[in-house]
Amino acid sequence: MTRTWIILGATSAMARAFARQIAERGDTLLLAGRDMDELKALAADLSARGAAGAEAIRFDARDAKTFAPILRKVELEPGEINVAVFVGSMPPQAQIDADPSLIDTVATDNFSGPARFLATLLPVMEARACGTVVGVTSVAGDRGRIGNYTYGAAKSAFATYLSGLRNRLTRAGGHVVTVKPGFVDTAMTWGVEGMFLVAAPEKVARAIVKAVEKQRNVIYTPGFWWVIMTIIKLIPERIFKKLSI
Numbered sequence: 574m575t576r577t578w579i580i581l582g583a584t585s586a587m588a589r590a591f592a593r594q595i596a597e598r599g600d601t602l603l604l605a606g607r608d609m610d611e612l613k614a615l616a617a618d619l620s621a622r623g624a625a626g627a628e629a630i631r632f633d634a635r636d637a638k639t640f641a642p643i644l645r646k647v648e649l650e651p652g653e654i655n656v657a658v659f660v661g662s663m664p665p666q667a668q669i670d671a672d673p674s675l676i677d678t679v680a681t682d683n684f685s686g687p688a689r690f691l692a693t694l695l696p697v698m699e700a701r702a703c704g705t706v707v708g709v710t711s712v713a714g715d716r717g718r719i720g721n722y723t724y725g726a727a728k729s730a731f732a733t734y735l736s737g738l739r740n741r742l743t744r745a746g747g748h749v750v751t752v753k754p755g756f757v758d759t760a761m762t763w764g765v766e767g768m769f770l771v772a773a774p775e776k777v778a779r780a781i782v783k784a785v786e787k788q789r790n791v792i793y794t795p796g797f798w799w800v801i802m803t804i805i806k807l808i809p810e811r812i813f814k815k816l817s818i
Contacts, residue, residue: 574703575625575652577601579643579694581632581687582660584611587709587757590778591657596624601650605632605643606660634660634686635678640693647697654698657707657781658687663724676723683727688734695742702746705785708735709752712793715802718818739790750784751791752777755798 578595580588583604592602596619604612604619604627612629619627630646633639647654662682669675691706698704713721714728732751739749757772772795780794793799805818 575601575650577603577647577650577652577654579603579605579647579654579656581605581634581656581658581690583615584608585659586774587754587777588657588659589615590774591659591707591781592619593622594778594782596620596622596627599623599625601626602628603643603646604629607631607633632660632690634690635681637686637689640690643690644693644697647694652701653703654694654701655705655707656691656694657709658691659709660687661709661711661728663721666719666721666723669723679723680727680730683724684731684734687731691734691738695738698742698747699745704742704747705788706735706738706742706747706749707752707781707785708732708738708749709754709781710735712753712755712798712802714753716806716813720818748788750781750789752781752784753791753793753798753802755793755795755801 578600580592580602582588583592583606592604592615595602602619602624604616606612609629609631616627616629630643631639632643660682662679664675664679669679687708708731710732711725711728713725714732717725732753735749735751739751742749754777755772757774757777777794780792784792793802808816
């Protein structure tokens with residue numbers, strides 16, 4: 574069966590690394606994002622790496638009008654339809670505190686925009702009774718922390734949405750993988766204080782591909798973040814609210 578991957582936020586470092594590995598399998602890629610010049614250059618690179626096809630297409634999580642052209646194109650593609658969601662934004666919490674209107678954009682970029690797109694794509698996947706959704710959330714969504722609780726809240730909402738989507742899509746023969754990365758060396762984390770155990774995007778991408786192949790439900794990547802977040806979630810609230818983490 575032929576496979577097509579829609580990659581939302583395709584110019585991000587993690588998405589690029591994931592797309593390269595998918596291209597080497599000979600799949601078709603629809604590279605969706607806002608920077609068309611970057612997307613076209615990426616498409617050319619992925620075609621050279623073995624992709625059956627690679628095409629740039631505009632996507633903006635804040636503009637639902639950009640969703641329909643992707644869906645029309647997908648309906649013309651034969652075989653299995655898959656989607657990987659890498660979109661998101663993470664302004665500093667202090668910046669959000671100074672301009673609370675940013676809460677809306679953070680929620681749209683990290684949750685409501687991707688969720689709305691997936692909701693419109695779902696009938697196509699259900700009709701074909703196959704396909705995988707990869708949703709990249711964050712360990713920040715496991716517990717609200719003083720340094721990024723707005724971003725964490727949006728990622729937590731997306732993780733909950735993916736859990737429900739997994740229940741629904743499984744019944745139609747598809748699957749949903751929730752990915753919870755820790756700190757990854759990307760443009761989103763450059764210059765952010767307090768980064769430790771920072772992973773390379775290529776390592777995260779390999780973990781995602783493996784999770785897709787094994788039909789994992791939820792993964793932390795790198796895997797040691799499961800231990801870290803389990804400990805953090807177990808800290809009593811009366812203690813946790815006094816910690817600067």
